[in-house]
Amino acid sequence: MAGGNWSTTEGQVLPGLYMNFEAAAASAIQPGSRGTVVIPVKANWGPVREFVEIGSEAAIREVFTSGDMGGATAFTSLYLALLGGPKKLLAYRLADSTAAPASLTLQDGKAEVLKLEAKYPGSRANQFKVTVQPSLGDSSVKELKLYENTTLLYTFGIGTGQVDAVVDALNQHPSNKWVTAVKLAESQSPLANVTDTAFTGGVSGISGVKNSDYIEAQNALETREFDVLSLDGVTDTALLQSFAAWLKRVRKEGKKAIAVFGGAAADDKAADAASKAAARSALFNHEGIVNVGTGVVFGGTEYSSAQTAAYVAGLIAGQKLNESTTYSAAPFEDVTRRWTRSEQEVAVKNGVFLLVHDGRQVKALRGVNSLIVPGTGQNSAWKKIRTIRVLDAINADLQRSAEETYIGKVNNTAEGRLALIGACKEYLRQLASSGVIESTGFNVELDPDYYGPSAAHKPEPDQVYLHWDAKLSDVMEQLFGTFYVQ
Template identity: 60%
Template sequence: MAGGTWSATDMPVLPGLYMIFQAAALAAIEPGARGTVVLPVKAHWGPMNEFVEVGSEAAITALFTDDETGSATARTTLRLALLAQPKKVLAYRLGDSSAAIATKTLQDTTSTPVNALRIDAKYKGARGNNFRLTVATNLVDNNKKDIKLYDGTTLLRIFTFTSGTVAAAAAAINEDAGNIWISASVLLPGNGILADVSNIALTGGNSGISGITNADYIAALGAFETQDFHVLALDGVFDAALRTSVVAWVKRLRAEGKGITVALGGSAAEDTGATAVSVALTRSATVDFEGVINVGDGGVLDGVSYSSAQTAAWVAGLVAGTALSGSTTYAASPFEDVTRRWTRSEQEAAVKGGVFLLIHDGRKVKVLKGINSLVSLRSGQNKGWKKIRKIRVMDQITYDLMQTAEDNYIGKVNNTAEGRLALIGAGKDYLRTLATEGVIESTGYNVSLDPRFYGSSPAIKPDDDQVFLTWTADDTDVMEQIFGTFNVQ
């Protein structure tokens, strides 16, 4: 989908809908339309280098296991994101070149056994090394055999096949729709009869975690670019060079019209050290961009402390799951405490300095204010650009207009006075819907031809395939500060 920002002196080349948002021309859309989080994870099992939707904690266990030894991050990262109840969570498992499946070769019953059947774990990872196989005669029917698959001592599946043949064994495994653990390949027929074995292990499985570098995360960003998502977080990593690369990537995509946001944080030491406040403020000052949320502290959940880099997954889920008519300010969290309680003056510094902070108000842990890392306003921006809600609203407007233009206007409607009127009418209907839902003010919104390009003496004459519009609307906001005067008589 082409689009992005434009200027009269630097016209885009690709066909598409290009818009400039000025401070007086914000709008919004109906709540809940944006809600997809994408998360890179490291795990000992599961699909690698592909996107998997995860909808529950049970799904995390089934897809990636709960094992977080050896720097695996899937359970923590995905669980924190799910706790915020986003519309959708997409996991993308990373792995280095050492990643390998666990395997085991079974033999036939000849006097000089032949390697007849190879059993492979379905996914690369160390979990496959826990799989155990037992081949034995079926206890009910002597003409049949069973392959029993165990995960350690837990029985996962029994594959029953006729006459003990190698081909039948492979078919029983590969044609079982409920089998999500192993696959089978016939190597040599031998005498065609599979030999009995007891509790033999698959070997050679490697999770491919230890060699993962920043380059693997950067390569994953290229895959993310092909997906339709709204918020990104990393899996607890906090390397400064990687953060820099991710921020540059987000800036590029936003300039190209893909309205995404990323939530990033720091290490546990950065969150709790003597310089925690200055470190968090410096991160925001360095990034200083509306598409990046800088999480300043971590949370404590079920007695476990999570760094701000880990807690960023929950923040990403929260942003994605919050209705566009709402705000993350004062949003309740599942945490029982924070890893560092900022003082009032420090909290004020966080708000001014673009740090997204979790606070303990004496009763519960909640978000202090729904802000991004923007500190210094650029041309055409006002202080609304510092709010997560405002940015999400603008991003959705851009997406909706691009999608509507591509589906219904670009290449389909003649660029005549009548065609332009039809486009303007559709735009007004769009804003009318927003006004009805209370997302924008019910008066004062309008769509019209940009007077700089039309009229008796335009500053620039549009090409025959170009249309320039102005959109005007007053967006609404939520109450964040309430001031009262108490008169005592």
């Protein structure tokens, strides 16, 4: 999908819809709903370097295990993201070169004839145990029971126990999510009986994961459709800068994603936490990057702002076009440090997304991104997460519609351009009816800089230039009143 920004000095090569969003005097195009979150994670089980959709806490336990032992981050990051309520959550497991699956070799009484290997690398499978024994109902056939510690995962009927029958029984069973059977040698004898024989050799590949592994994941992320990105609690400045630079590039090229980052637990609770968080925002200073400044307490456990970023990513992705994160209630018991009024003001002015405890509950303070100094063509509206979500949603919707209905399909004639303009106006009408933009004053027309007797430029035969106008709508965030006492 080609798209992104355009300029008169840079010719575009690929067909596509190229959109610039700029602030007009007191108006701008507004908000959008973006539903998919993606998080690179480390885990003791599960597919490596693959995108896996996670829809529930149970799914996290099934795909990646229920705990974050040995440096794993999958459960915490994904669970916090789910608390935010995204429409879709994708996990991408990272592992170093030492990652290996656990395995177990079984004999027929004379030689090793079958190897059972865990389906995924990781230490979880070191807890797997196998029992091979005659069936209680029929001693002429055998069963292979697979346990995780003392929990029975599944009982496989393996017939008389010959190696070929076992391979078929395990590898072709639709409920087998744990092991793969590999024949090592021909044998006409049944498998020898064993009891609680353990798998060994499983390595999770977590300790050696480096910044380069995260940076390599950027290539995979670039080929995947998602709307909000977070990391699994990492706080290394160089890595965050790398992701910030990557995000700025792909956004310019048309991949309108938002990233959510945070800081270390020690910074969250430091006396100068406000200035540390503000410095992090200054490092990013971009409308597509959200910087979380506070950690949270949930279930008696403290989570850093870098970990809490996963929750904020889920919160952003789960909202509708006409909603805002400002004052959104959070499920946490407390924050790891309660900021003073003056510190909160510093945060909002310096692009820090805060979660605060108002004496009754934890909630988001104001839905701001890390943009501190608006760039060319931007104004203060670009500092709002809601604004960027809408611009991104409009860009994505129009890009998809243009590719499916107009690009390469409609003649670039007066009639064709009128049809395109009519479809664009109808789209804006739908946004207006949802309260995303103001219901009056929006318009789409041919750009007068390119059409008409006074046009400064002449479009090529396959080019169409449109001029859009829409007035920003927003939620009420500041209410002012004067109470007159008689």
